[in-house]
Amino acid sequence: MNIFAQAAQLESQNIPFAMANILETSGSAPRHQGQMIIKSDGKIIGTVGGGMIERFVIEQAIEAIALRAPRVVKGRMTRSGPDSMGMDCGGTMSVHIDVFGLRPALILVGAGHVNRAVAQAGHVLGFDITVADAYADSLAEGNFPEGTKLVLGDTMEDAIDQLSITEKSFVVIATNHQDKDAISKIVQQDAQYIGLMASKRKVQTLFNHLRKIGISDRKIEGVYSPVGFSIGAETPEEIAISVMGEVLKVKNAAAGGLMKDDSRINQKKLVMIRGAGDIATGVAIRLHNAGFKVVLTETAKPTVIRRSVSFAQCLFDGNVTVEGITASKATCCSTIHDILDQGMIPVLADEECCNADKLHPRFVVDAILAKRNLGTTKDLAPHTIALGPGFMAGVDCHAVIETNRGHDLGRIIYNGETTPNTGIPGNIAGFTHQRVLRAPNAGVMRCHVKLGDIVKEGDLIAQIGNTPVNAPLAGMVRGLLNEGLEVTEGFKIGDIDPRGDEADYLTVSDKARAIGGSVLEAMLHLDANS
Template identity: 80%
Template sequence: MNIFAHAAELEELNIPFAMANILETSGSAPRHQGQMIIKADGTTLGTIGGGMIERYVIEQAIEAIQQREPRVVKGRMTRTGPDAMDMDCGGSMSVHIDVFGLKAPLILIGAGHVNRAVAQAAHVLGFDITVVDTYADSLAEDNFPQGSKLVFADTMEQAIDKLTITAQSYLVIATNHEDKDAISKIVKQDAKYIGLMASKRKLQTLVSHLKNIGISDERVQAVYSPIGFSIGAETPEEIAVSIMGEILKVKNGAAGGLMKDDPRINRKRLVLIRGAGDIATGVAVRLHNVGFKVVMTDIAKPTIIRRSVSFAQCLFDDTATVEGITAKKAHSCHSVFELIDKGMIPVLVDEECNFAAKLQPNFVVDAILAKRNLGTTKALAPHTVALGPGFMAGVDCDAVIETNRGHHLGRIIYQGETAPNTGIPGNIGGYTHQRVLRAPEAGTMRCHASLGDIVKEGELIAQINDTPIIAPMSGKVRGLLNEGLEVHQGFKIGDIDPRGDKADHLSVSDKARAIGGSVLEALLHLDMRSL
């Protein structure tokens, strides 16, 4: 059979395979052009020349099918050196491996009018469709696109047991009266998307049921319900468009929303936050949750102690997640917008805020909390807001937010400055400076405890060089610098929360949340005032 005809047949049957195609060769290569089909089980059709290079391409093709990603493979027909294939020909070869026959599996639970319309829309979009129901008449072939797999059983539980559900599956539950049985089984599956069509009242009943049978809040919250985008859909066809829009958003890792609100085009909702520590992260969380497009900057190795609630941690670990929002290290304007598209918060290494001119945000928020101005000016953006002492509202920013705990915490000042820095840490359980860990000398940070650990007074927490740092009291390790950082004498390296288990080190603090709310108010006020 012709190799391309065979490829077309495999793709029609949705059988995964890879196509290897010689891109370029040099010297004495086995072949200078050729194609080869490789299936997931390693069987092949065609050749790119045989030998060790072909074996290596087959291995890479199987891996590409498993990872669902194309790749380019390079090999040199030599015994030693880079890309050596343990061959004596002396030439080299580059092979492109592409992956096909991997239609996304869409499983429709219920064969009613809505799922029939969903099936028609999904067929055009290239999904592999399976429909299950307990009514044979509803599964008539004429109701669904050609190639749909139709599954019948006497009960919904039996029908679902016949399915193969993987981490790549998309499921839509839309039944007349069997949604309780369906969601009870489906919610336990590790699927890419689980959507449930239900009214708000019905959803409340189903959620209560799931919790009563021991389903975790995390699993329940992962279900998309009410299902689809809010576009005023009423007919089955309109509802199908709404559902498939949401599925495509998940499939493509997109942020969703209107194209005209893309921050590349419309910078009105783009906010650049200087600093990515715990207070800055609290601000970012509040702004992100109401639809602002947030990008953050910090130094290459930020000295953050509350790492579990600081997006700056992604500069050490590549990603950091706080309250369900993920931040990721970015390297360019292009990667900034790619991450925003995926619903993430990009964090750039940019001590001097040079990216402000490139990104052109509508807002800049200085959340470094250095107790002095490190270069923020009103020229950075149409609207600028700063946190804490060191700024004069109306001079070097448009508004400044009070950060001292007390009656005026979060107060927005449009002319003037905040209260001066007291130098006294916040009072927790009657303790202020007593709970703070400081470097006894200049040197390198070494950790002996982890964030969230419950420690006793006198227990070893860390060391600077060879000097031990012990817990000044019993409690929870709420803050601790990253391993290996260089610090100067007296530098704050951690803190102990005397509340112990009652302290929450994984959520944004009350102070950060309050300041975040004030920043949100200030941005809206400044933007409205400019109109």
């Protein structure tokens, strides 16, 4: 079997290898033409001349396979000088190294109509496909492209146990009635992509199940479900296009969406939000899902307590995901578009909103909720919108949104102001002031519980310096300030939700959703009437 036939065999088996081909030689080179296959373990088929130059090519080929990138290497058969190989021949050689057998692994759990269509689409796109199921009839070879690996188990869990899932695998779960068993096993793997076909209602049920069996929030947030892009897909073939579009977005670290909506080209879609707390995050998610390009600005060390649903937290952690939308810390204005290109929401430490002049957003939304105006003016953007007390629509901004709970929550005011700040926290299960934790003195915050913990009245929640802060009532820790922040006496440092296990600290609140919808309405109204 010649070297090219062996290369074709390795390629068909999706075994990683490199092909080295002599491009150019001069002088006394060991060979003037030739090819060599190099496997990832360093084993070779063929030769490019032997000696130190060949060892160098093997080393470079192994590195090229690891990086999945071709390269050209040069060597001089001399003892010294640039590219010297420690040889006495005196010639030179240039070798091109290309890599093969690196088709990304697409693993389909469930062999029904949807995954059959996904397999066909994935085959055309160059994926190495494996399908797993517990029903032999579903795995009939005629249902899948040539070369598909078929895995049959006594149960779906047994079939999954036979799979080889790595950090570079793309997994799509689409089963009839076994999605609970499938996701419970798959979510614990470090796959590059895990997609789960399920309705929005079923997603919540499955995710709650995962939390109950001890799966971390980070793992759960990494699951793409409902799966695919929202393109109105109904048939298996349409769903497959939607799913593979999302797979390619992750594989290529791309933004997704319409290219014509690139914020460099179409600034009509660009929104800057001042603040990145829980309400601002709810607004950002609604605008992002509506197709707008959203940028948030914050203080360098945000003092938000609802950290699990606040994009401000990425200024501490780098990246934060809320309801499937990821925000990333922008180190400077120039990195904002790079983050937007990846389909994420950039958060920039820019307390004064100085970068509005550089980005030229169509809309600025003040979502700081400081109960007073901290510098927002009508000339920050063609359309400025503010949330809550402290703003006069028609003077400070073009519109202001009512944030006080009650009948008028979310009301849009185009001339005038909202109701004054009552100073009373929202009523949850009959508790207002009682559920809020405040610093008893100035000092550094130290946490003794974490978000989502269930506590009893009197439990130690935190310390400010050496002073303990105890739970005023039983419930779930829904809000808690970041460890290590310095606070002043009376500063809000936490929040206990008296509903306990029934509370939800991982999703956007009803209040944030209502306000987000009003911001979107105000933006569309202002733009249509400008």
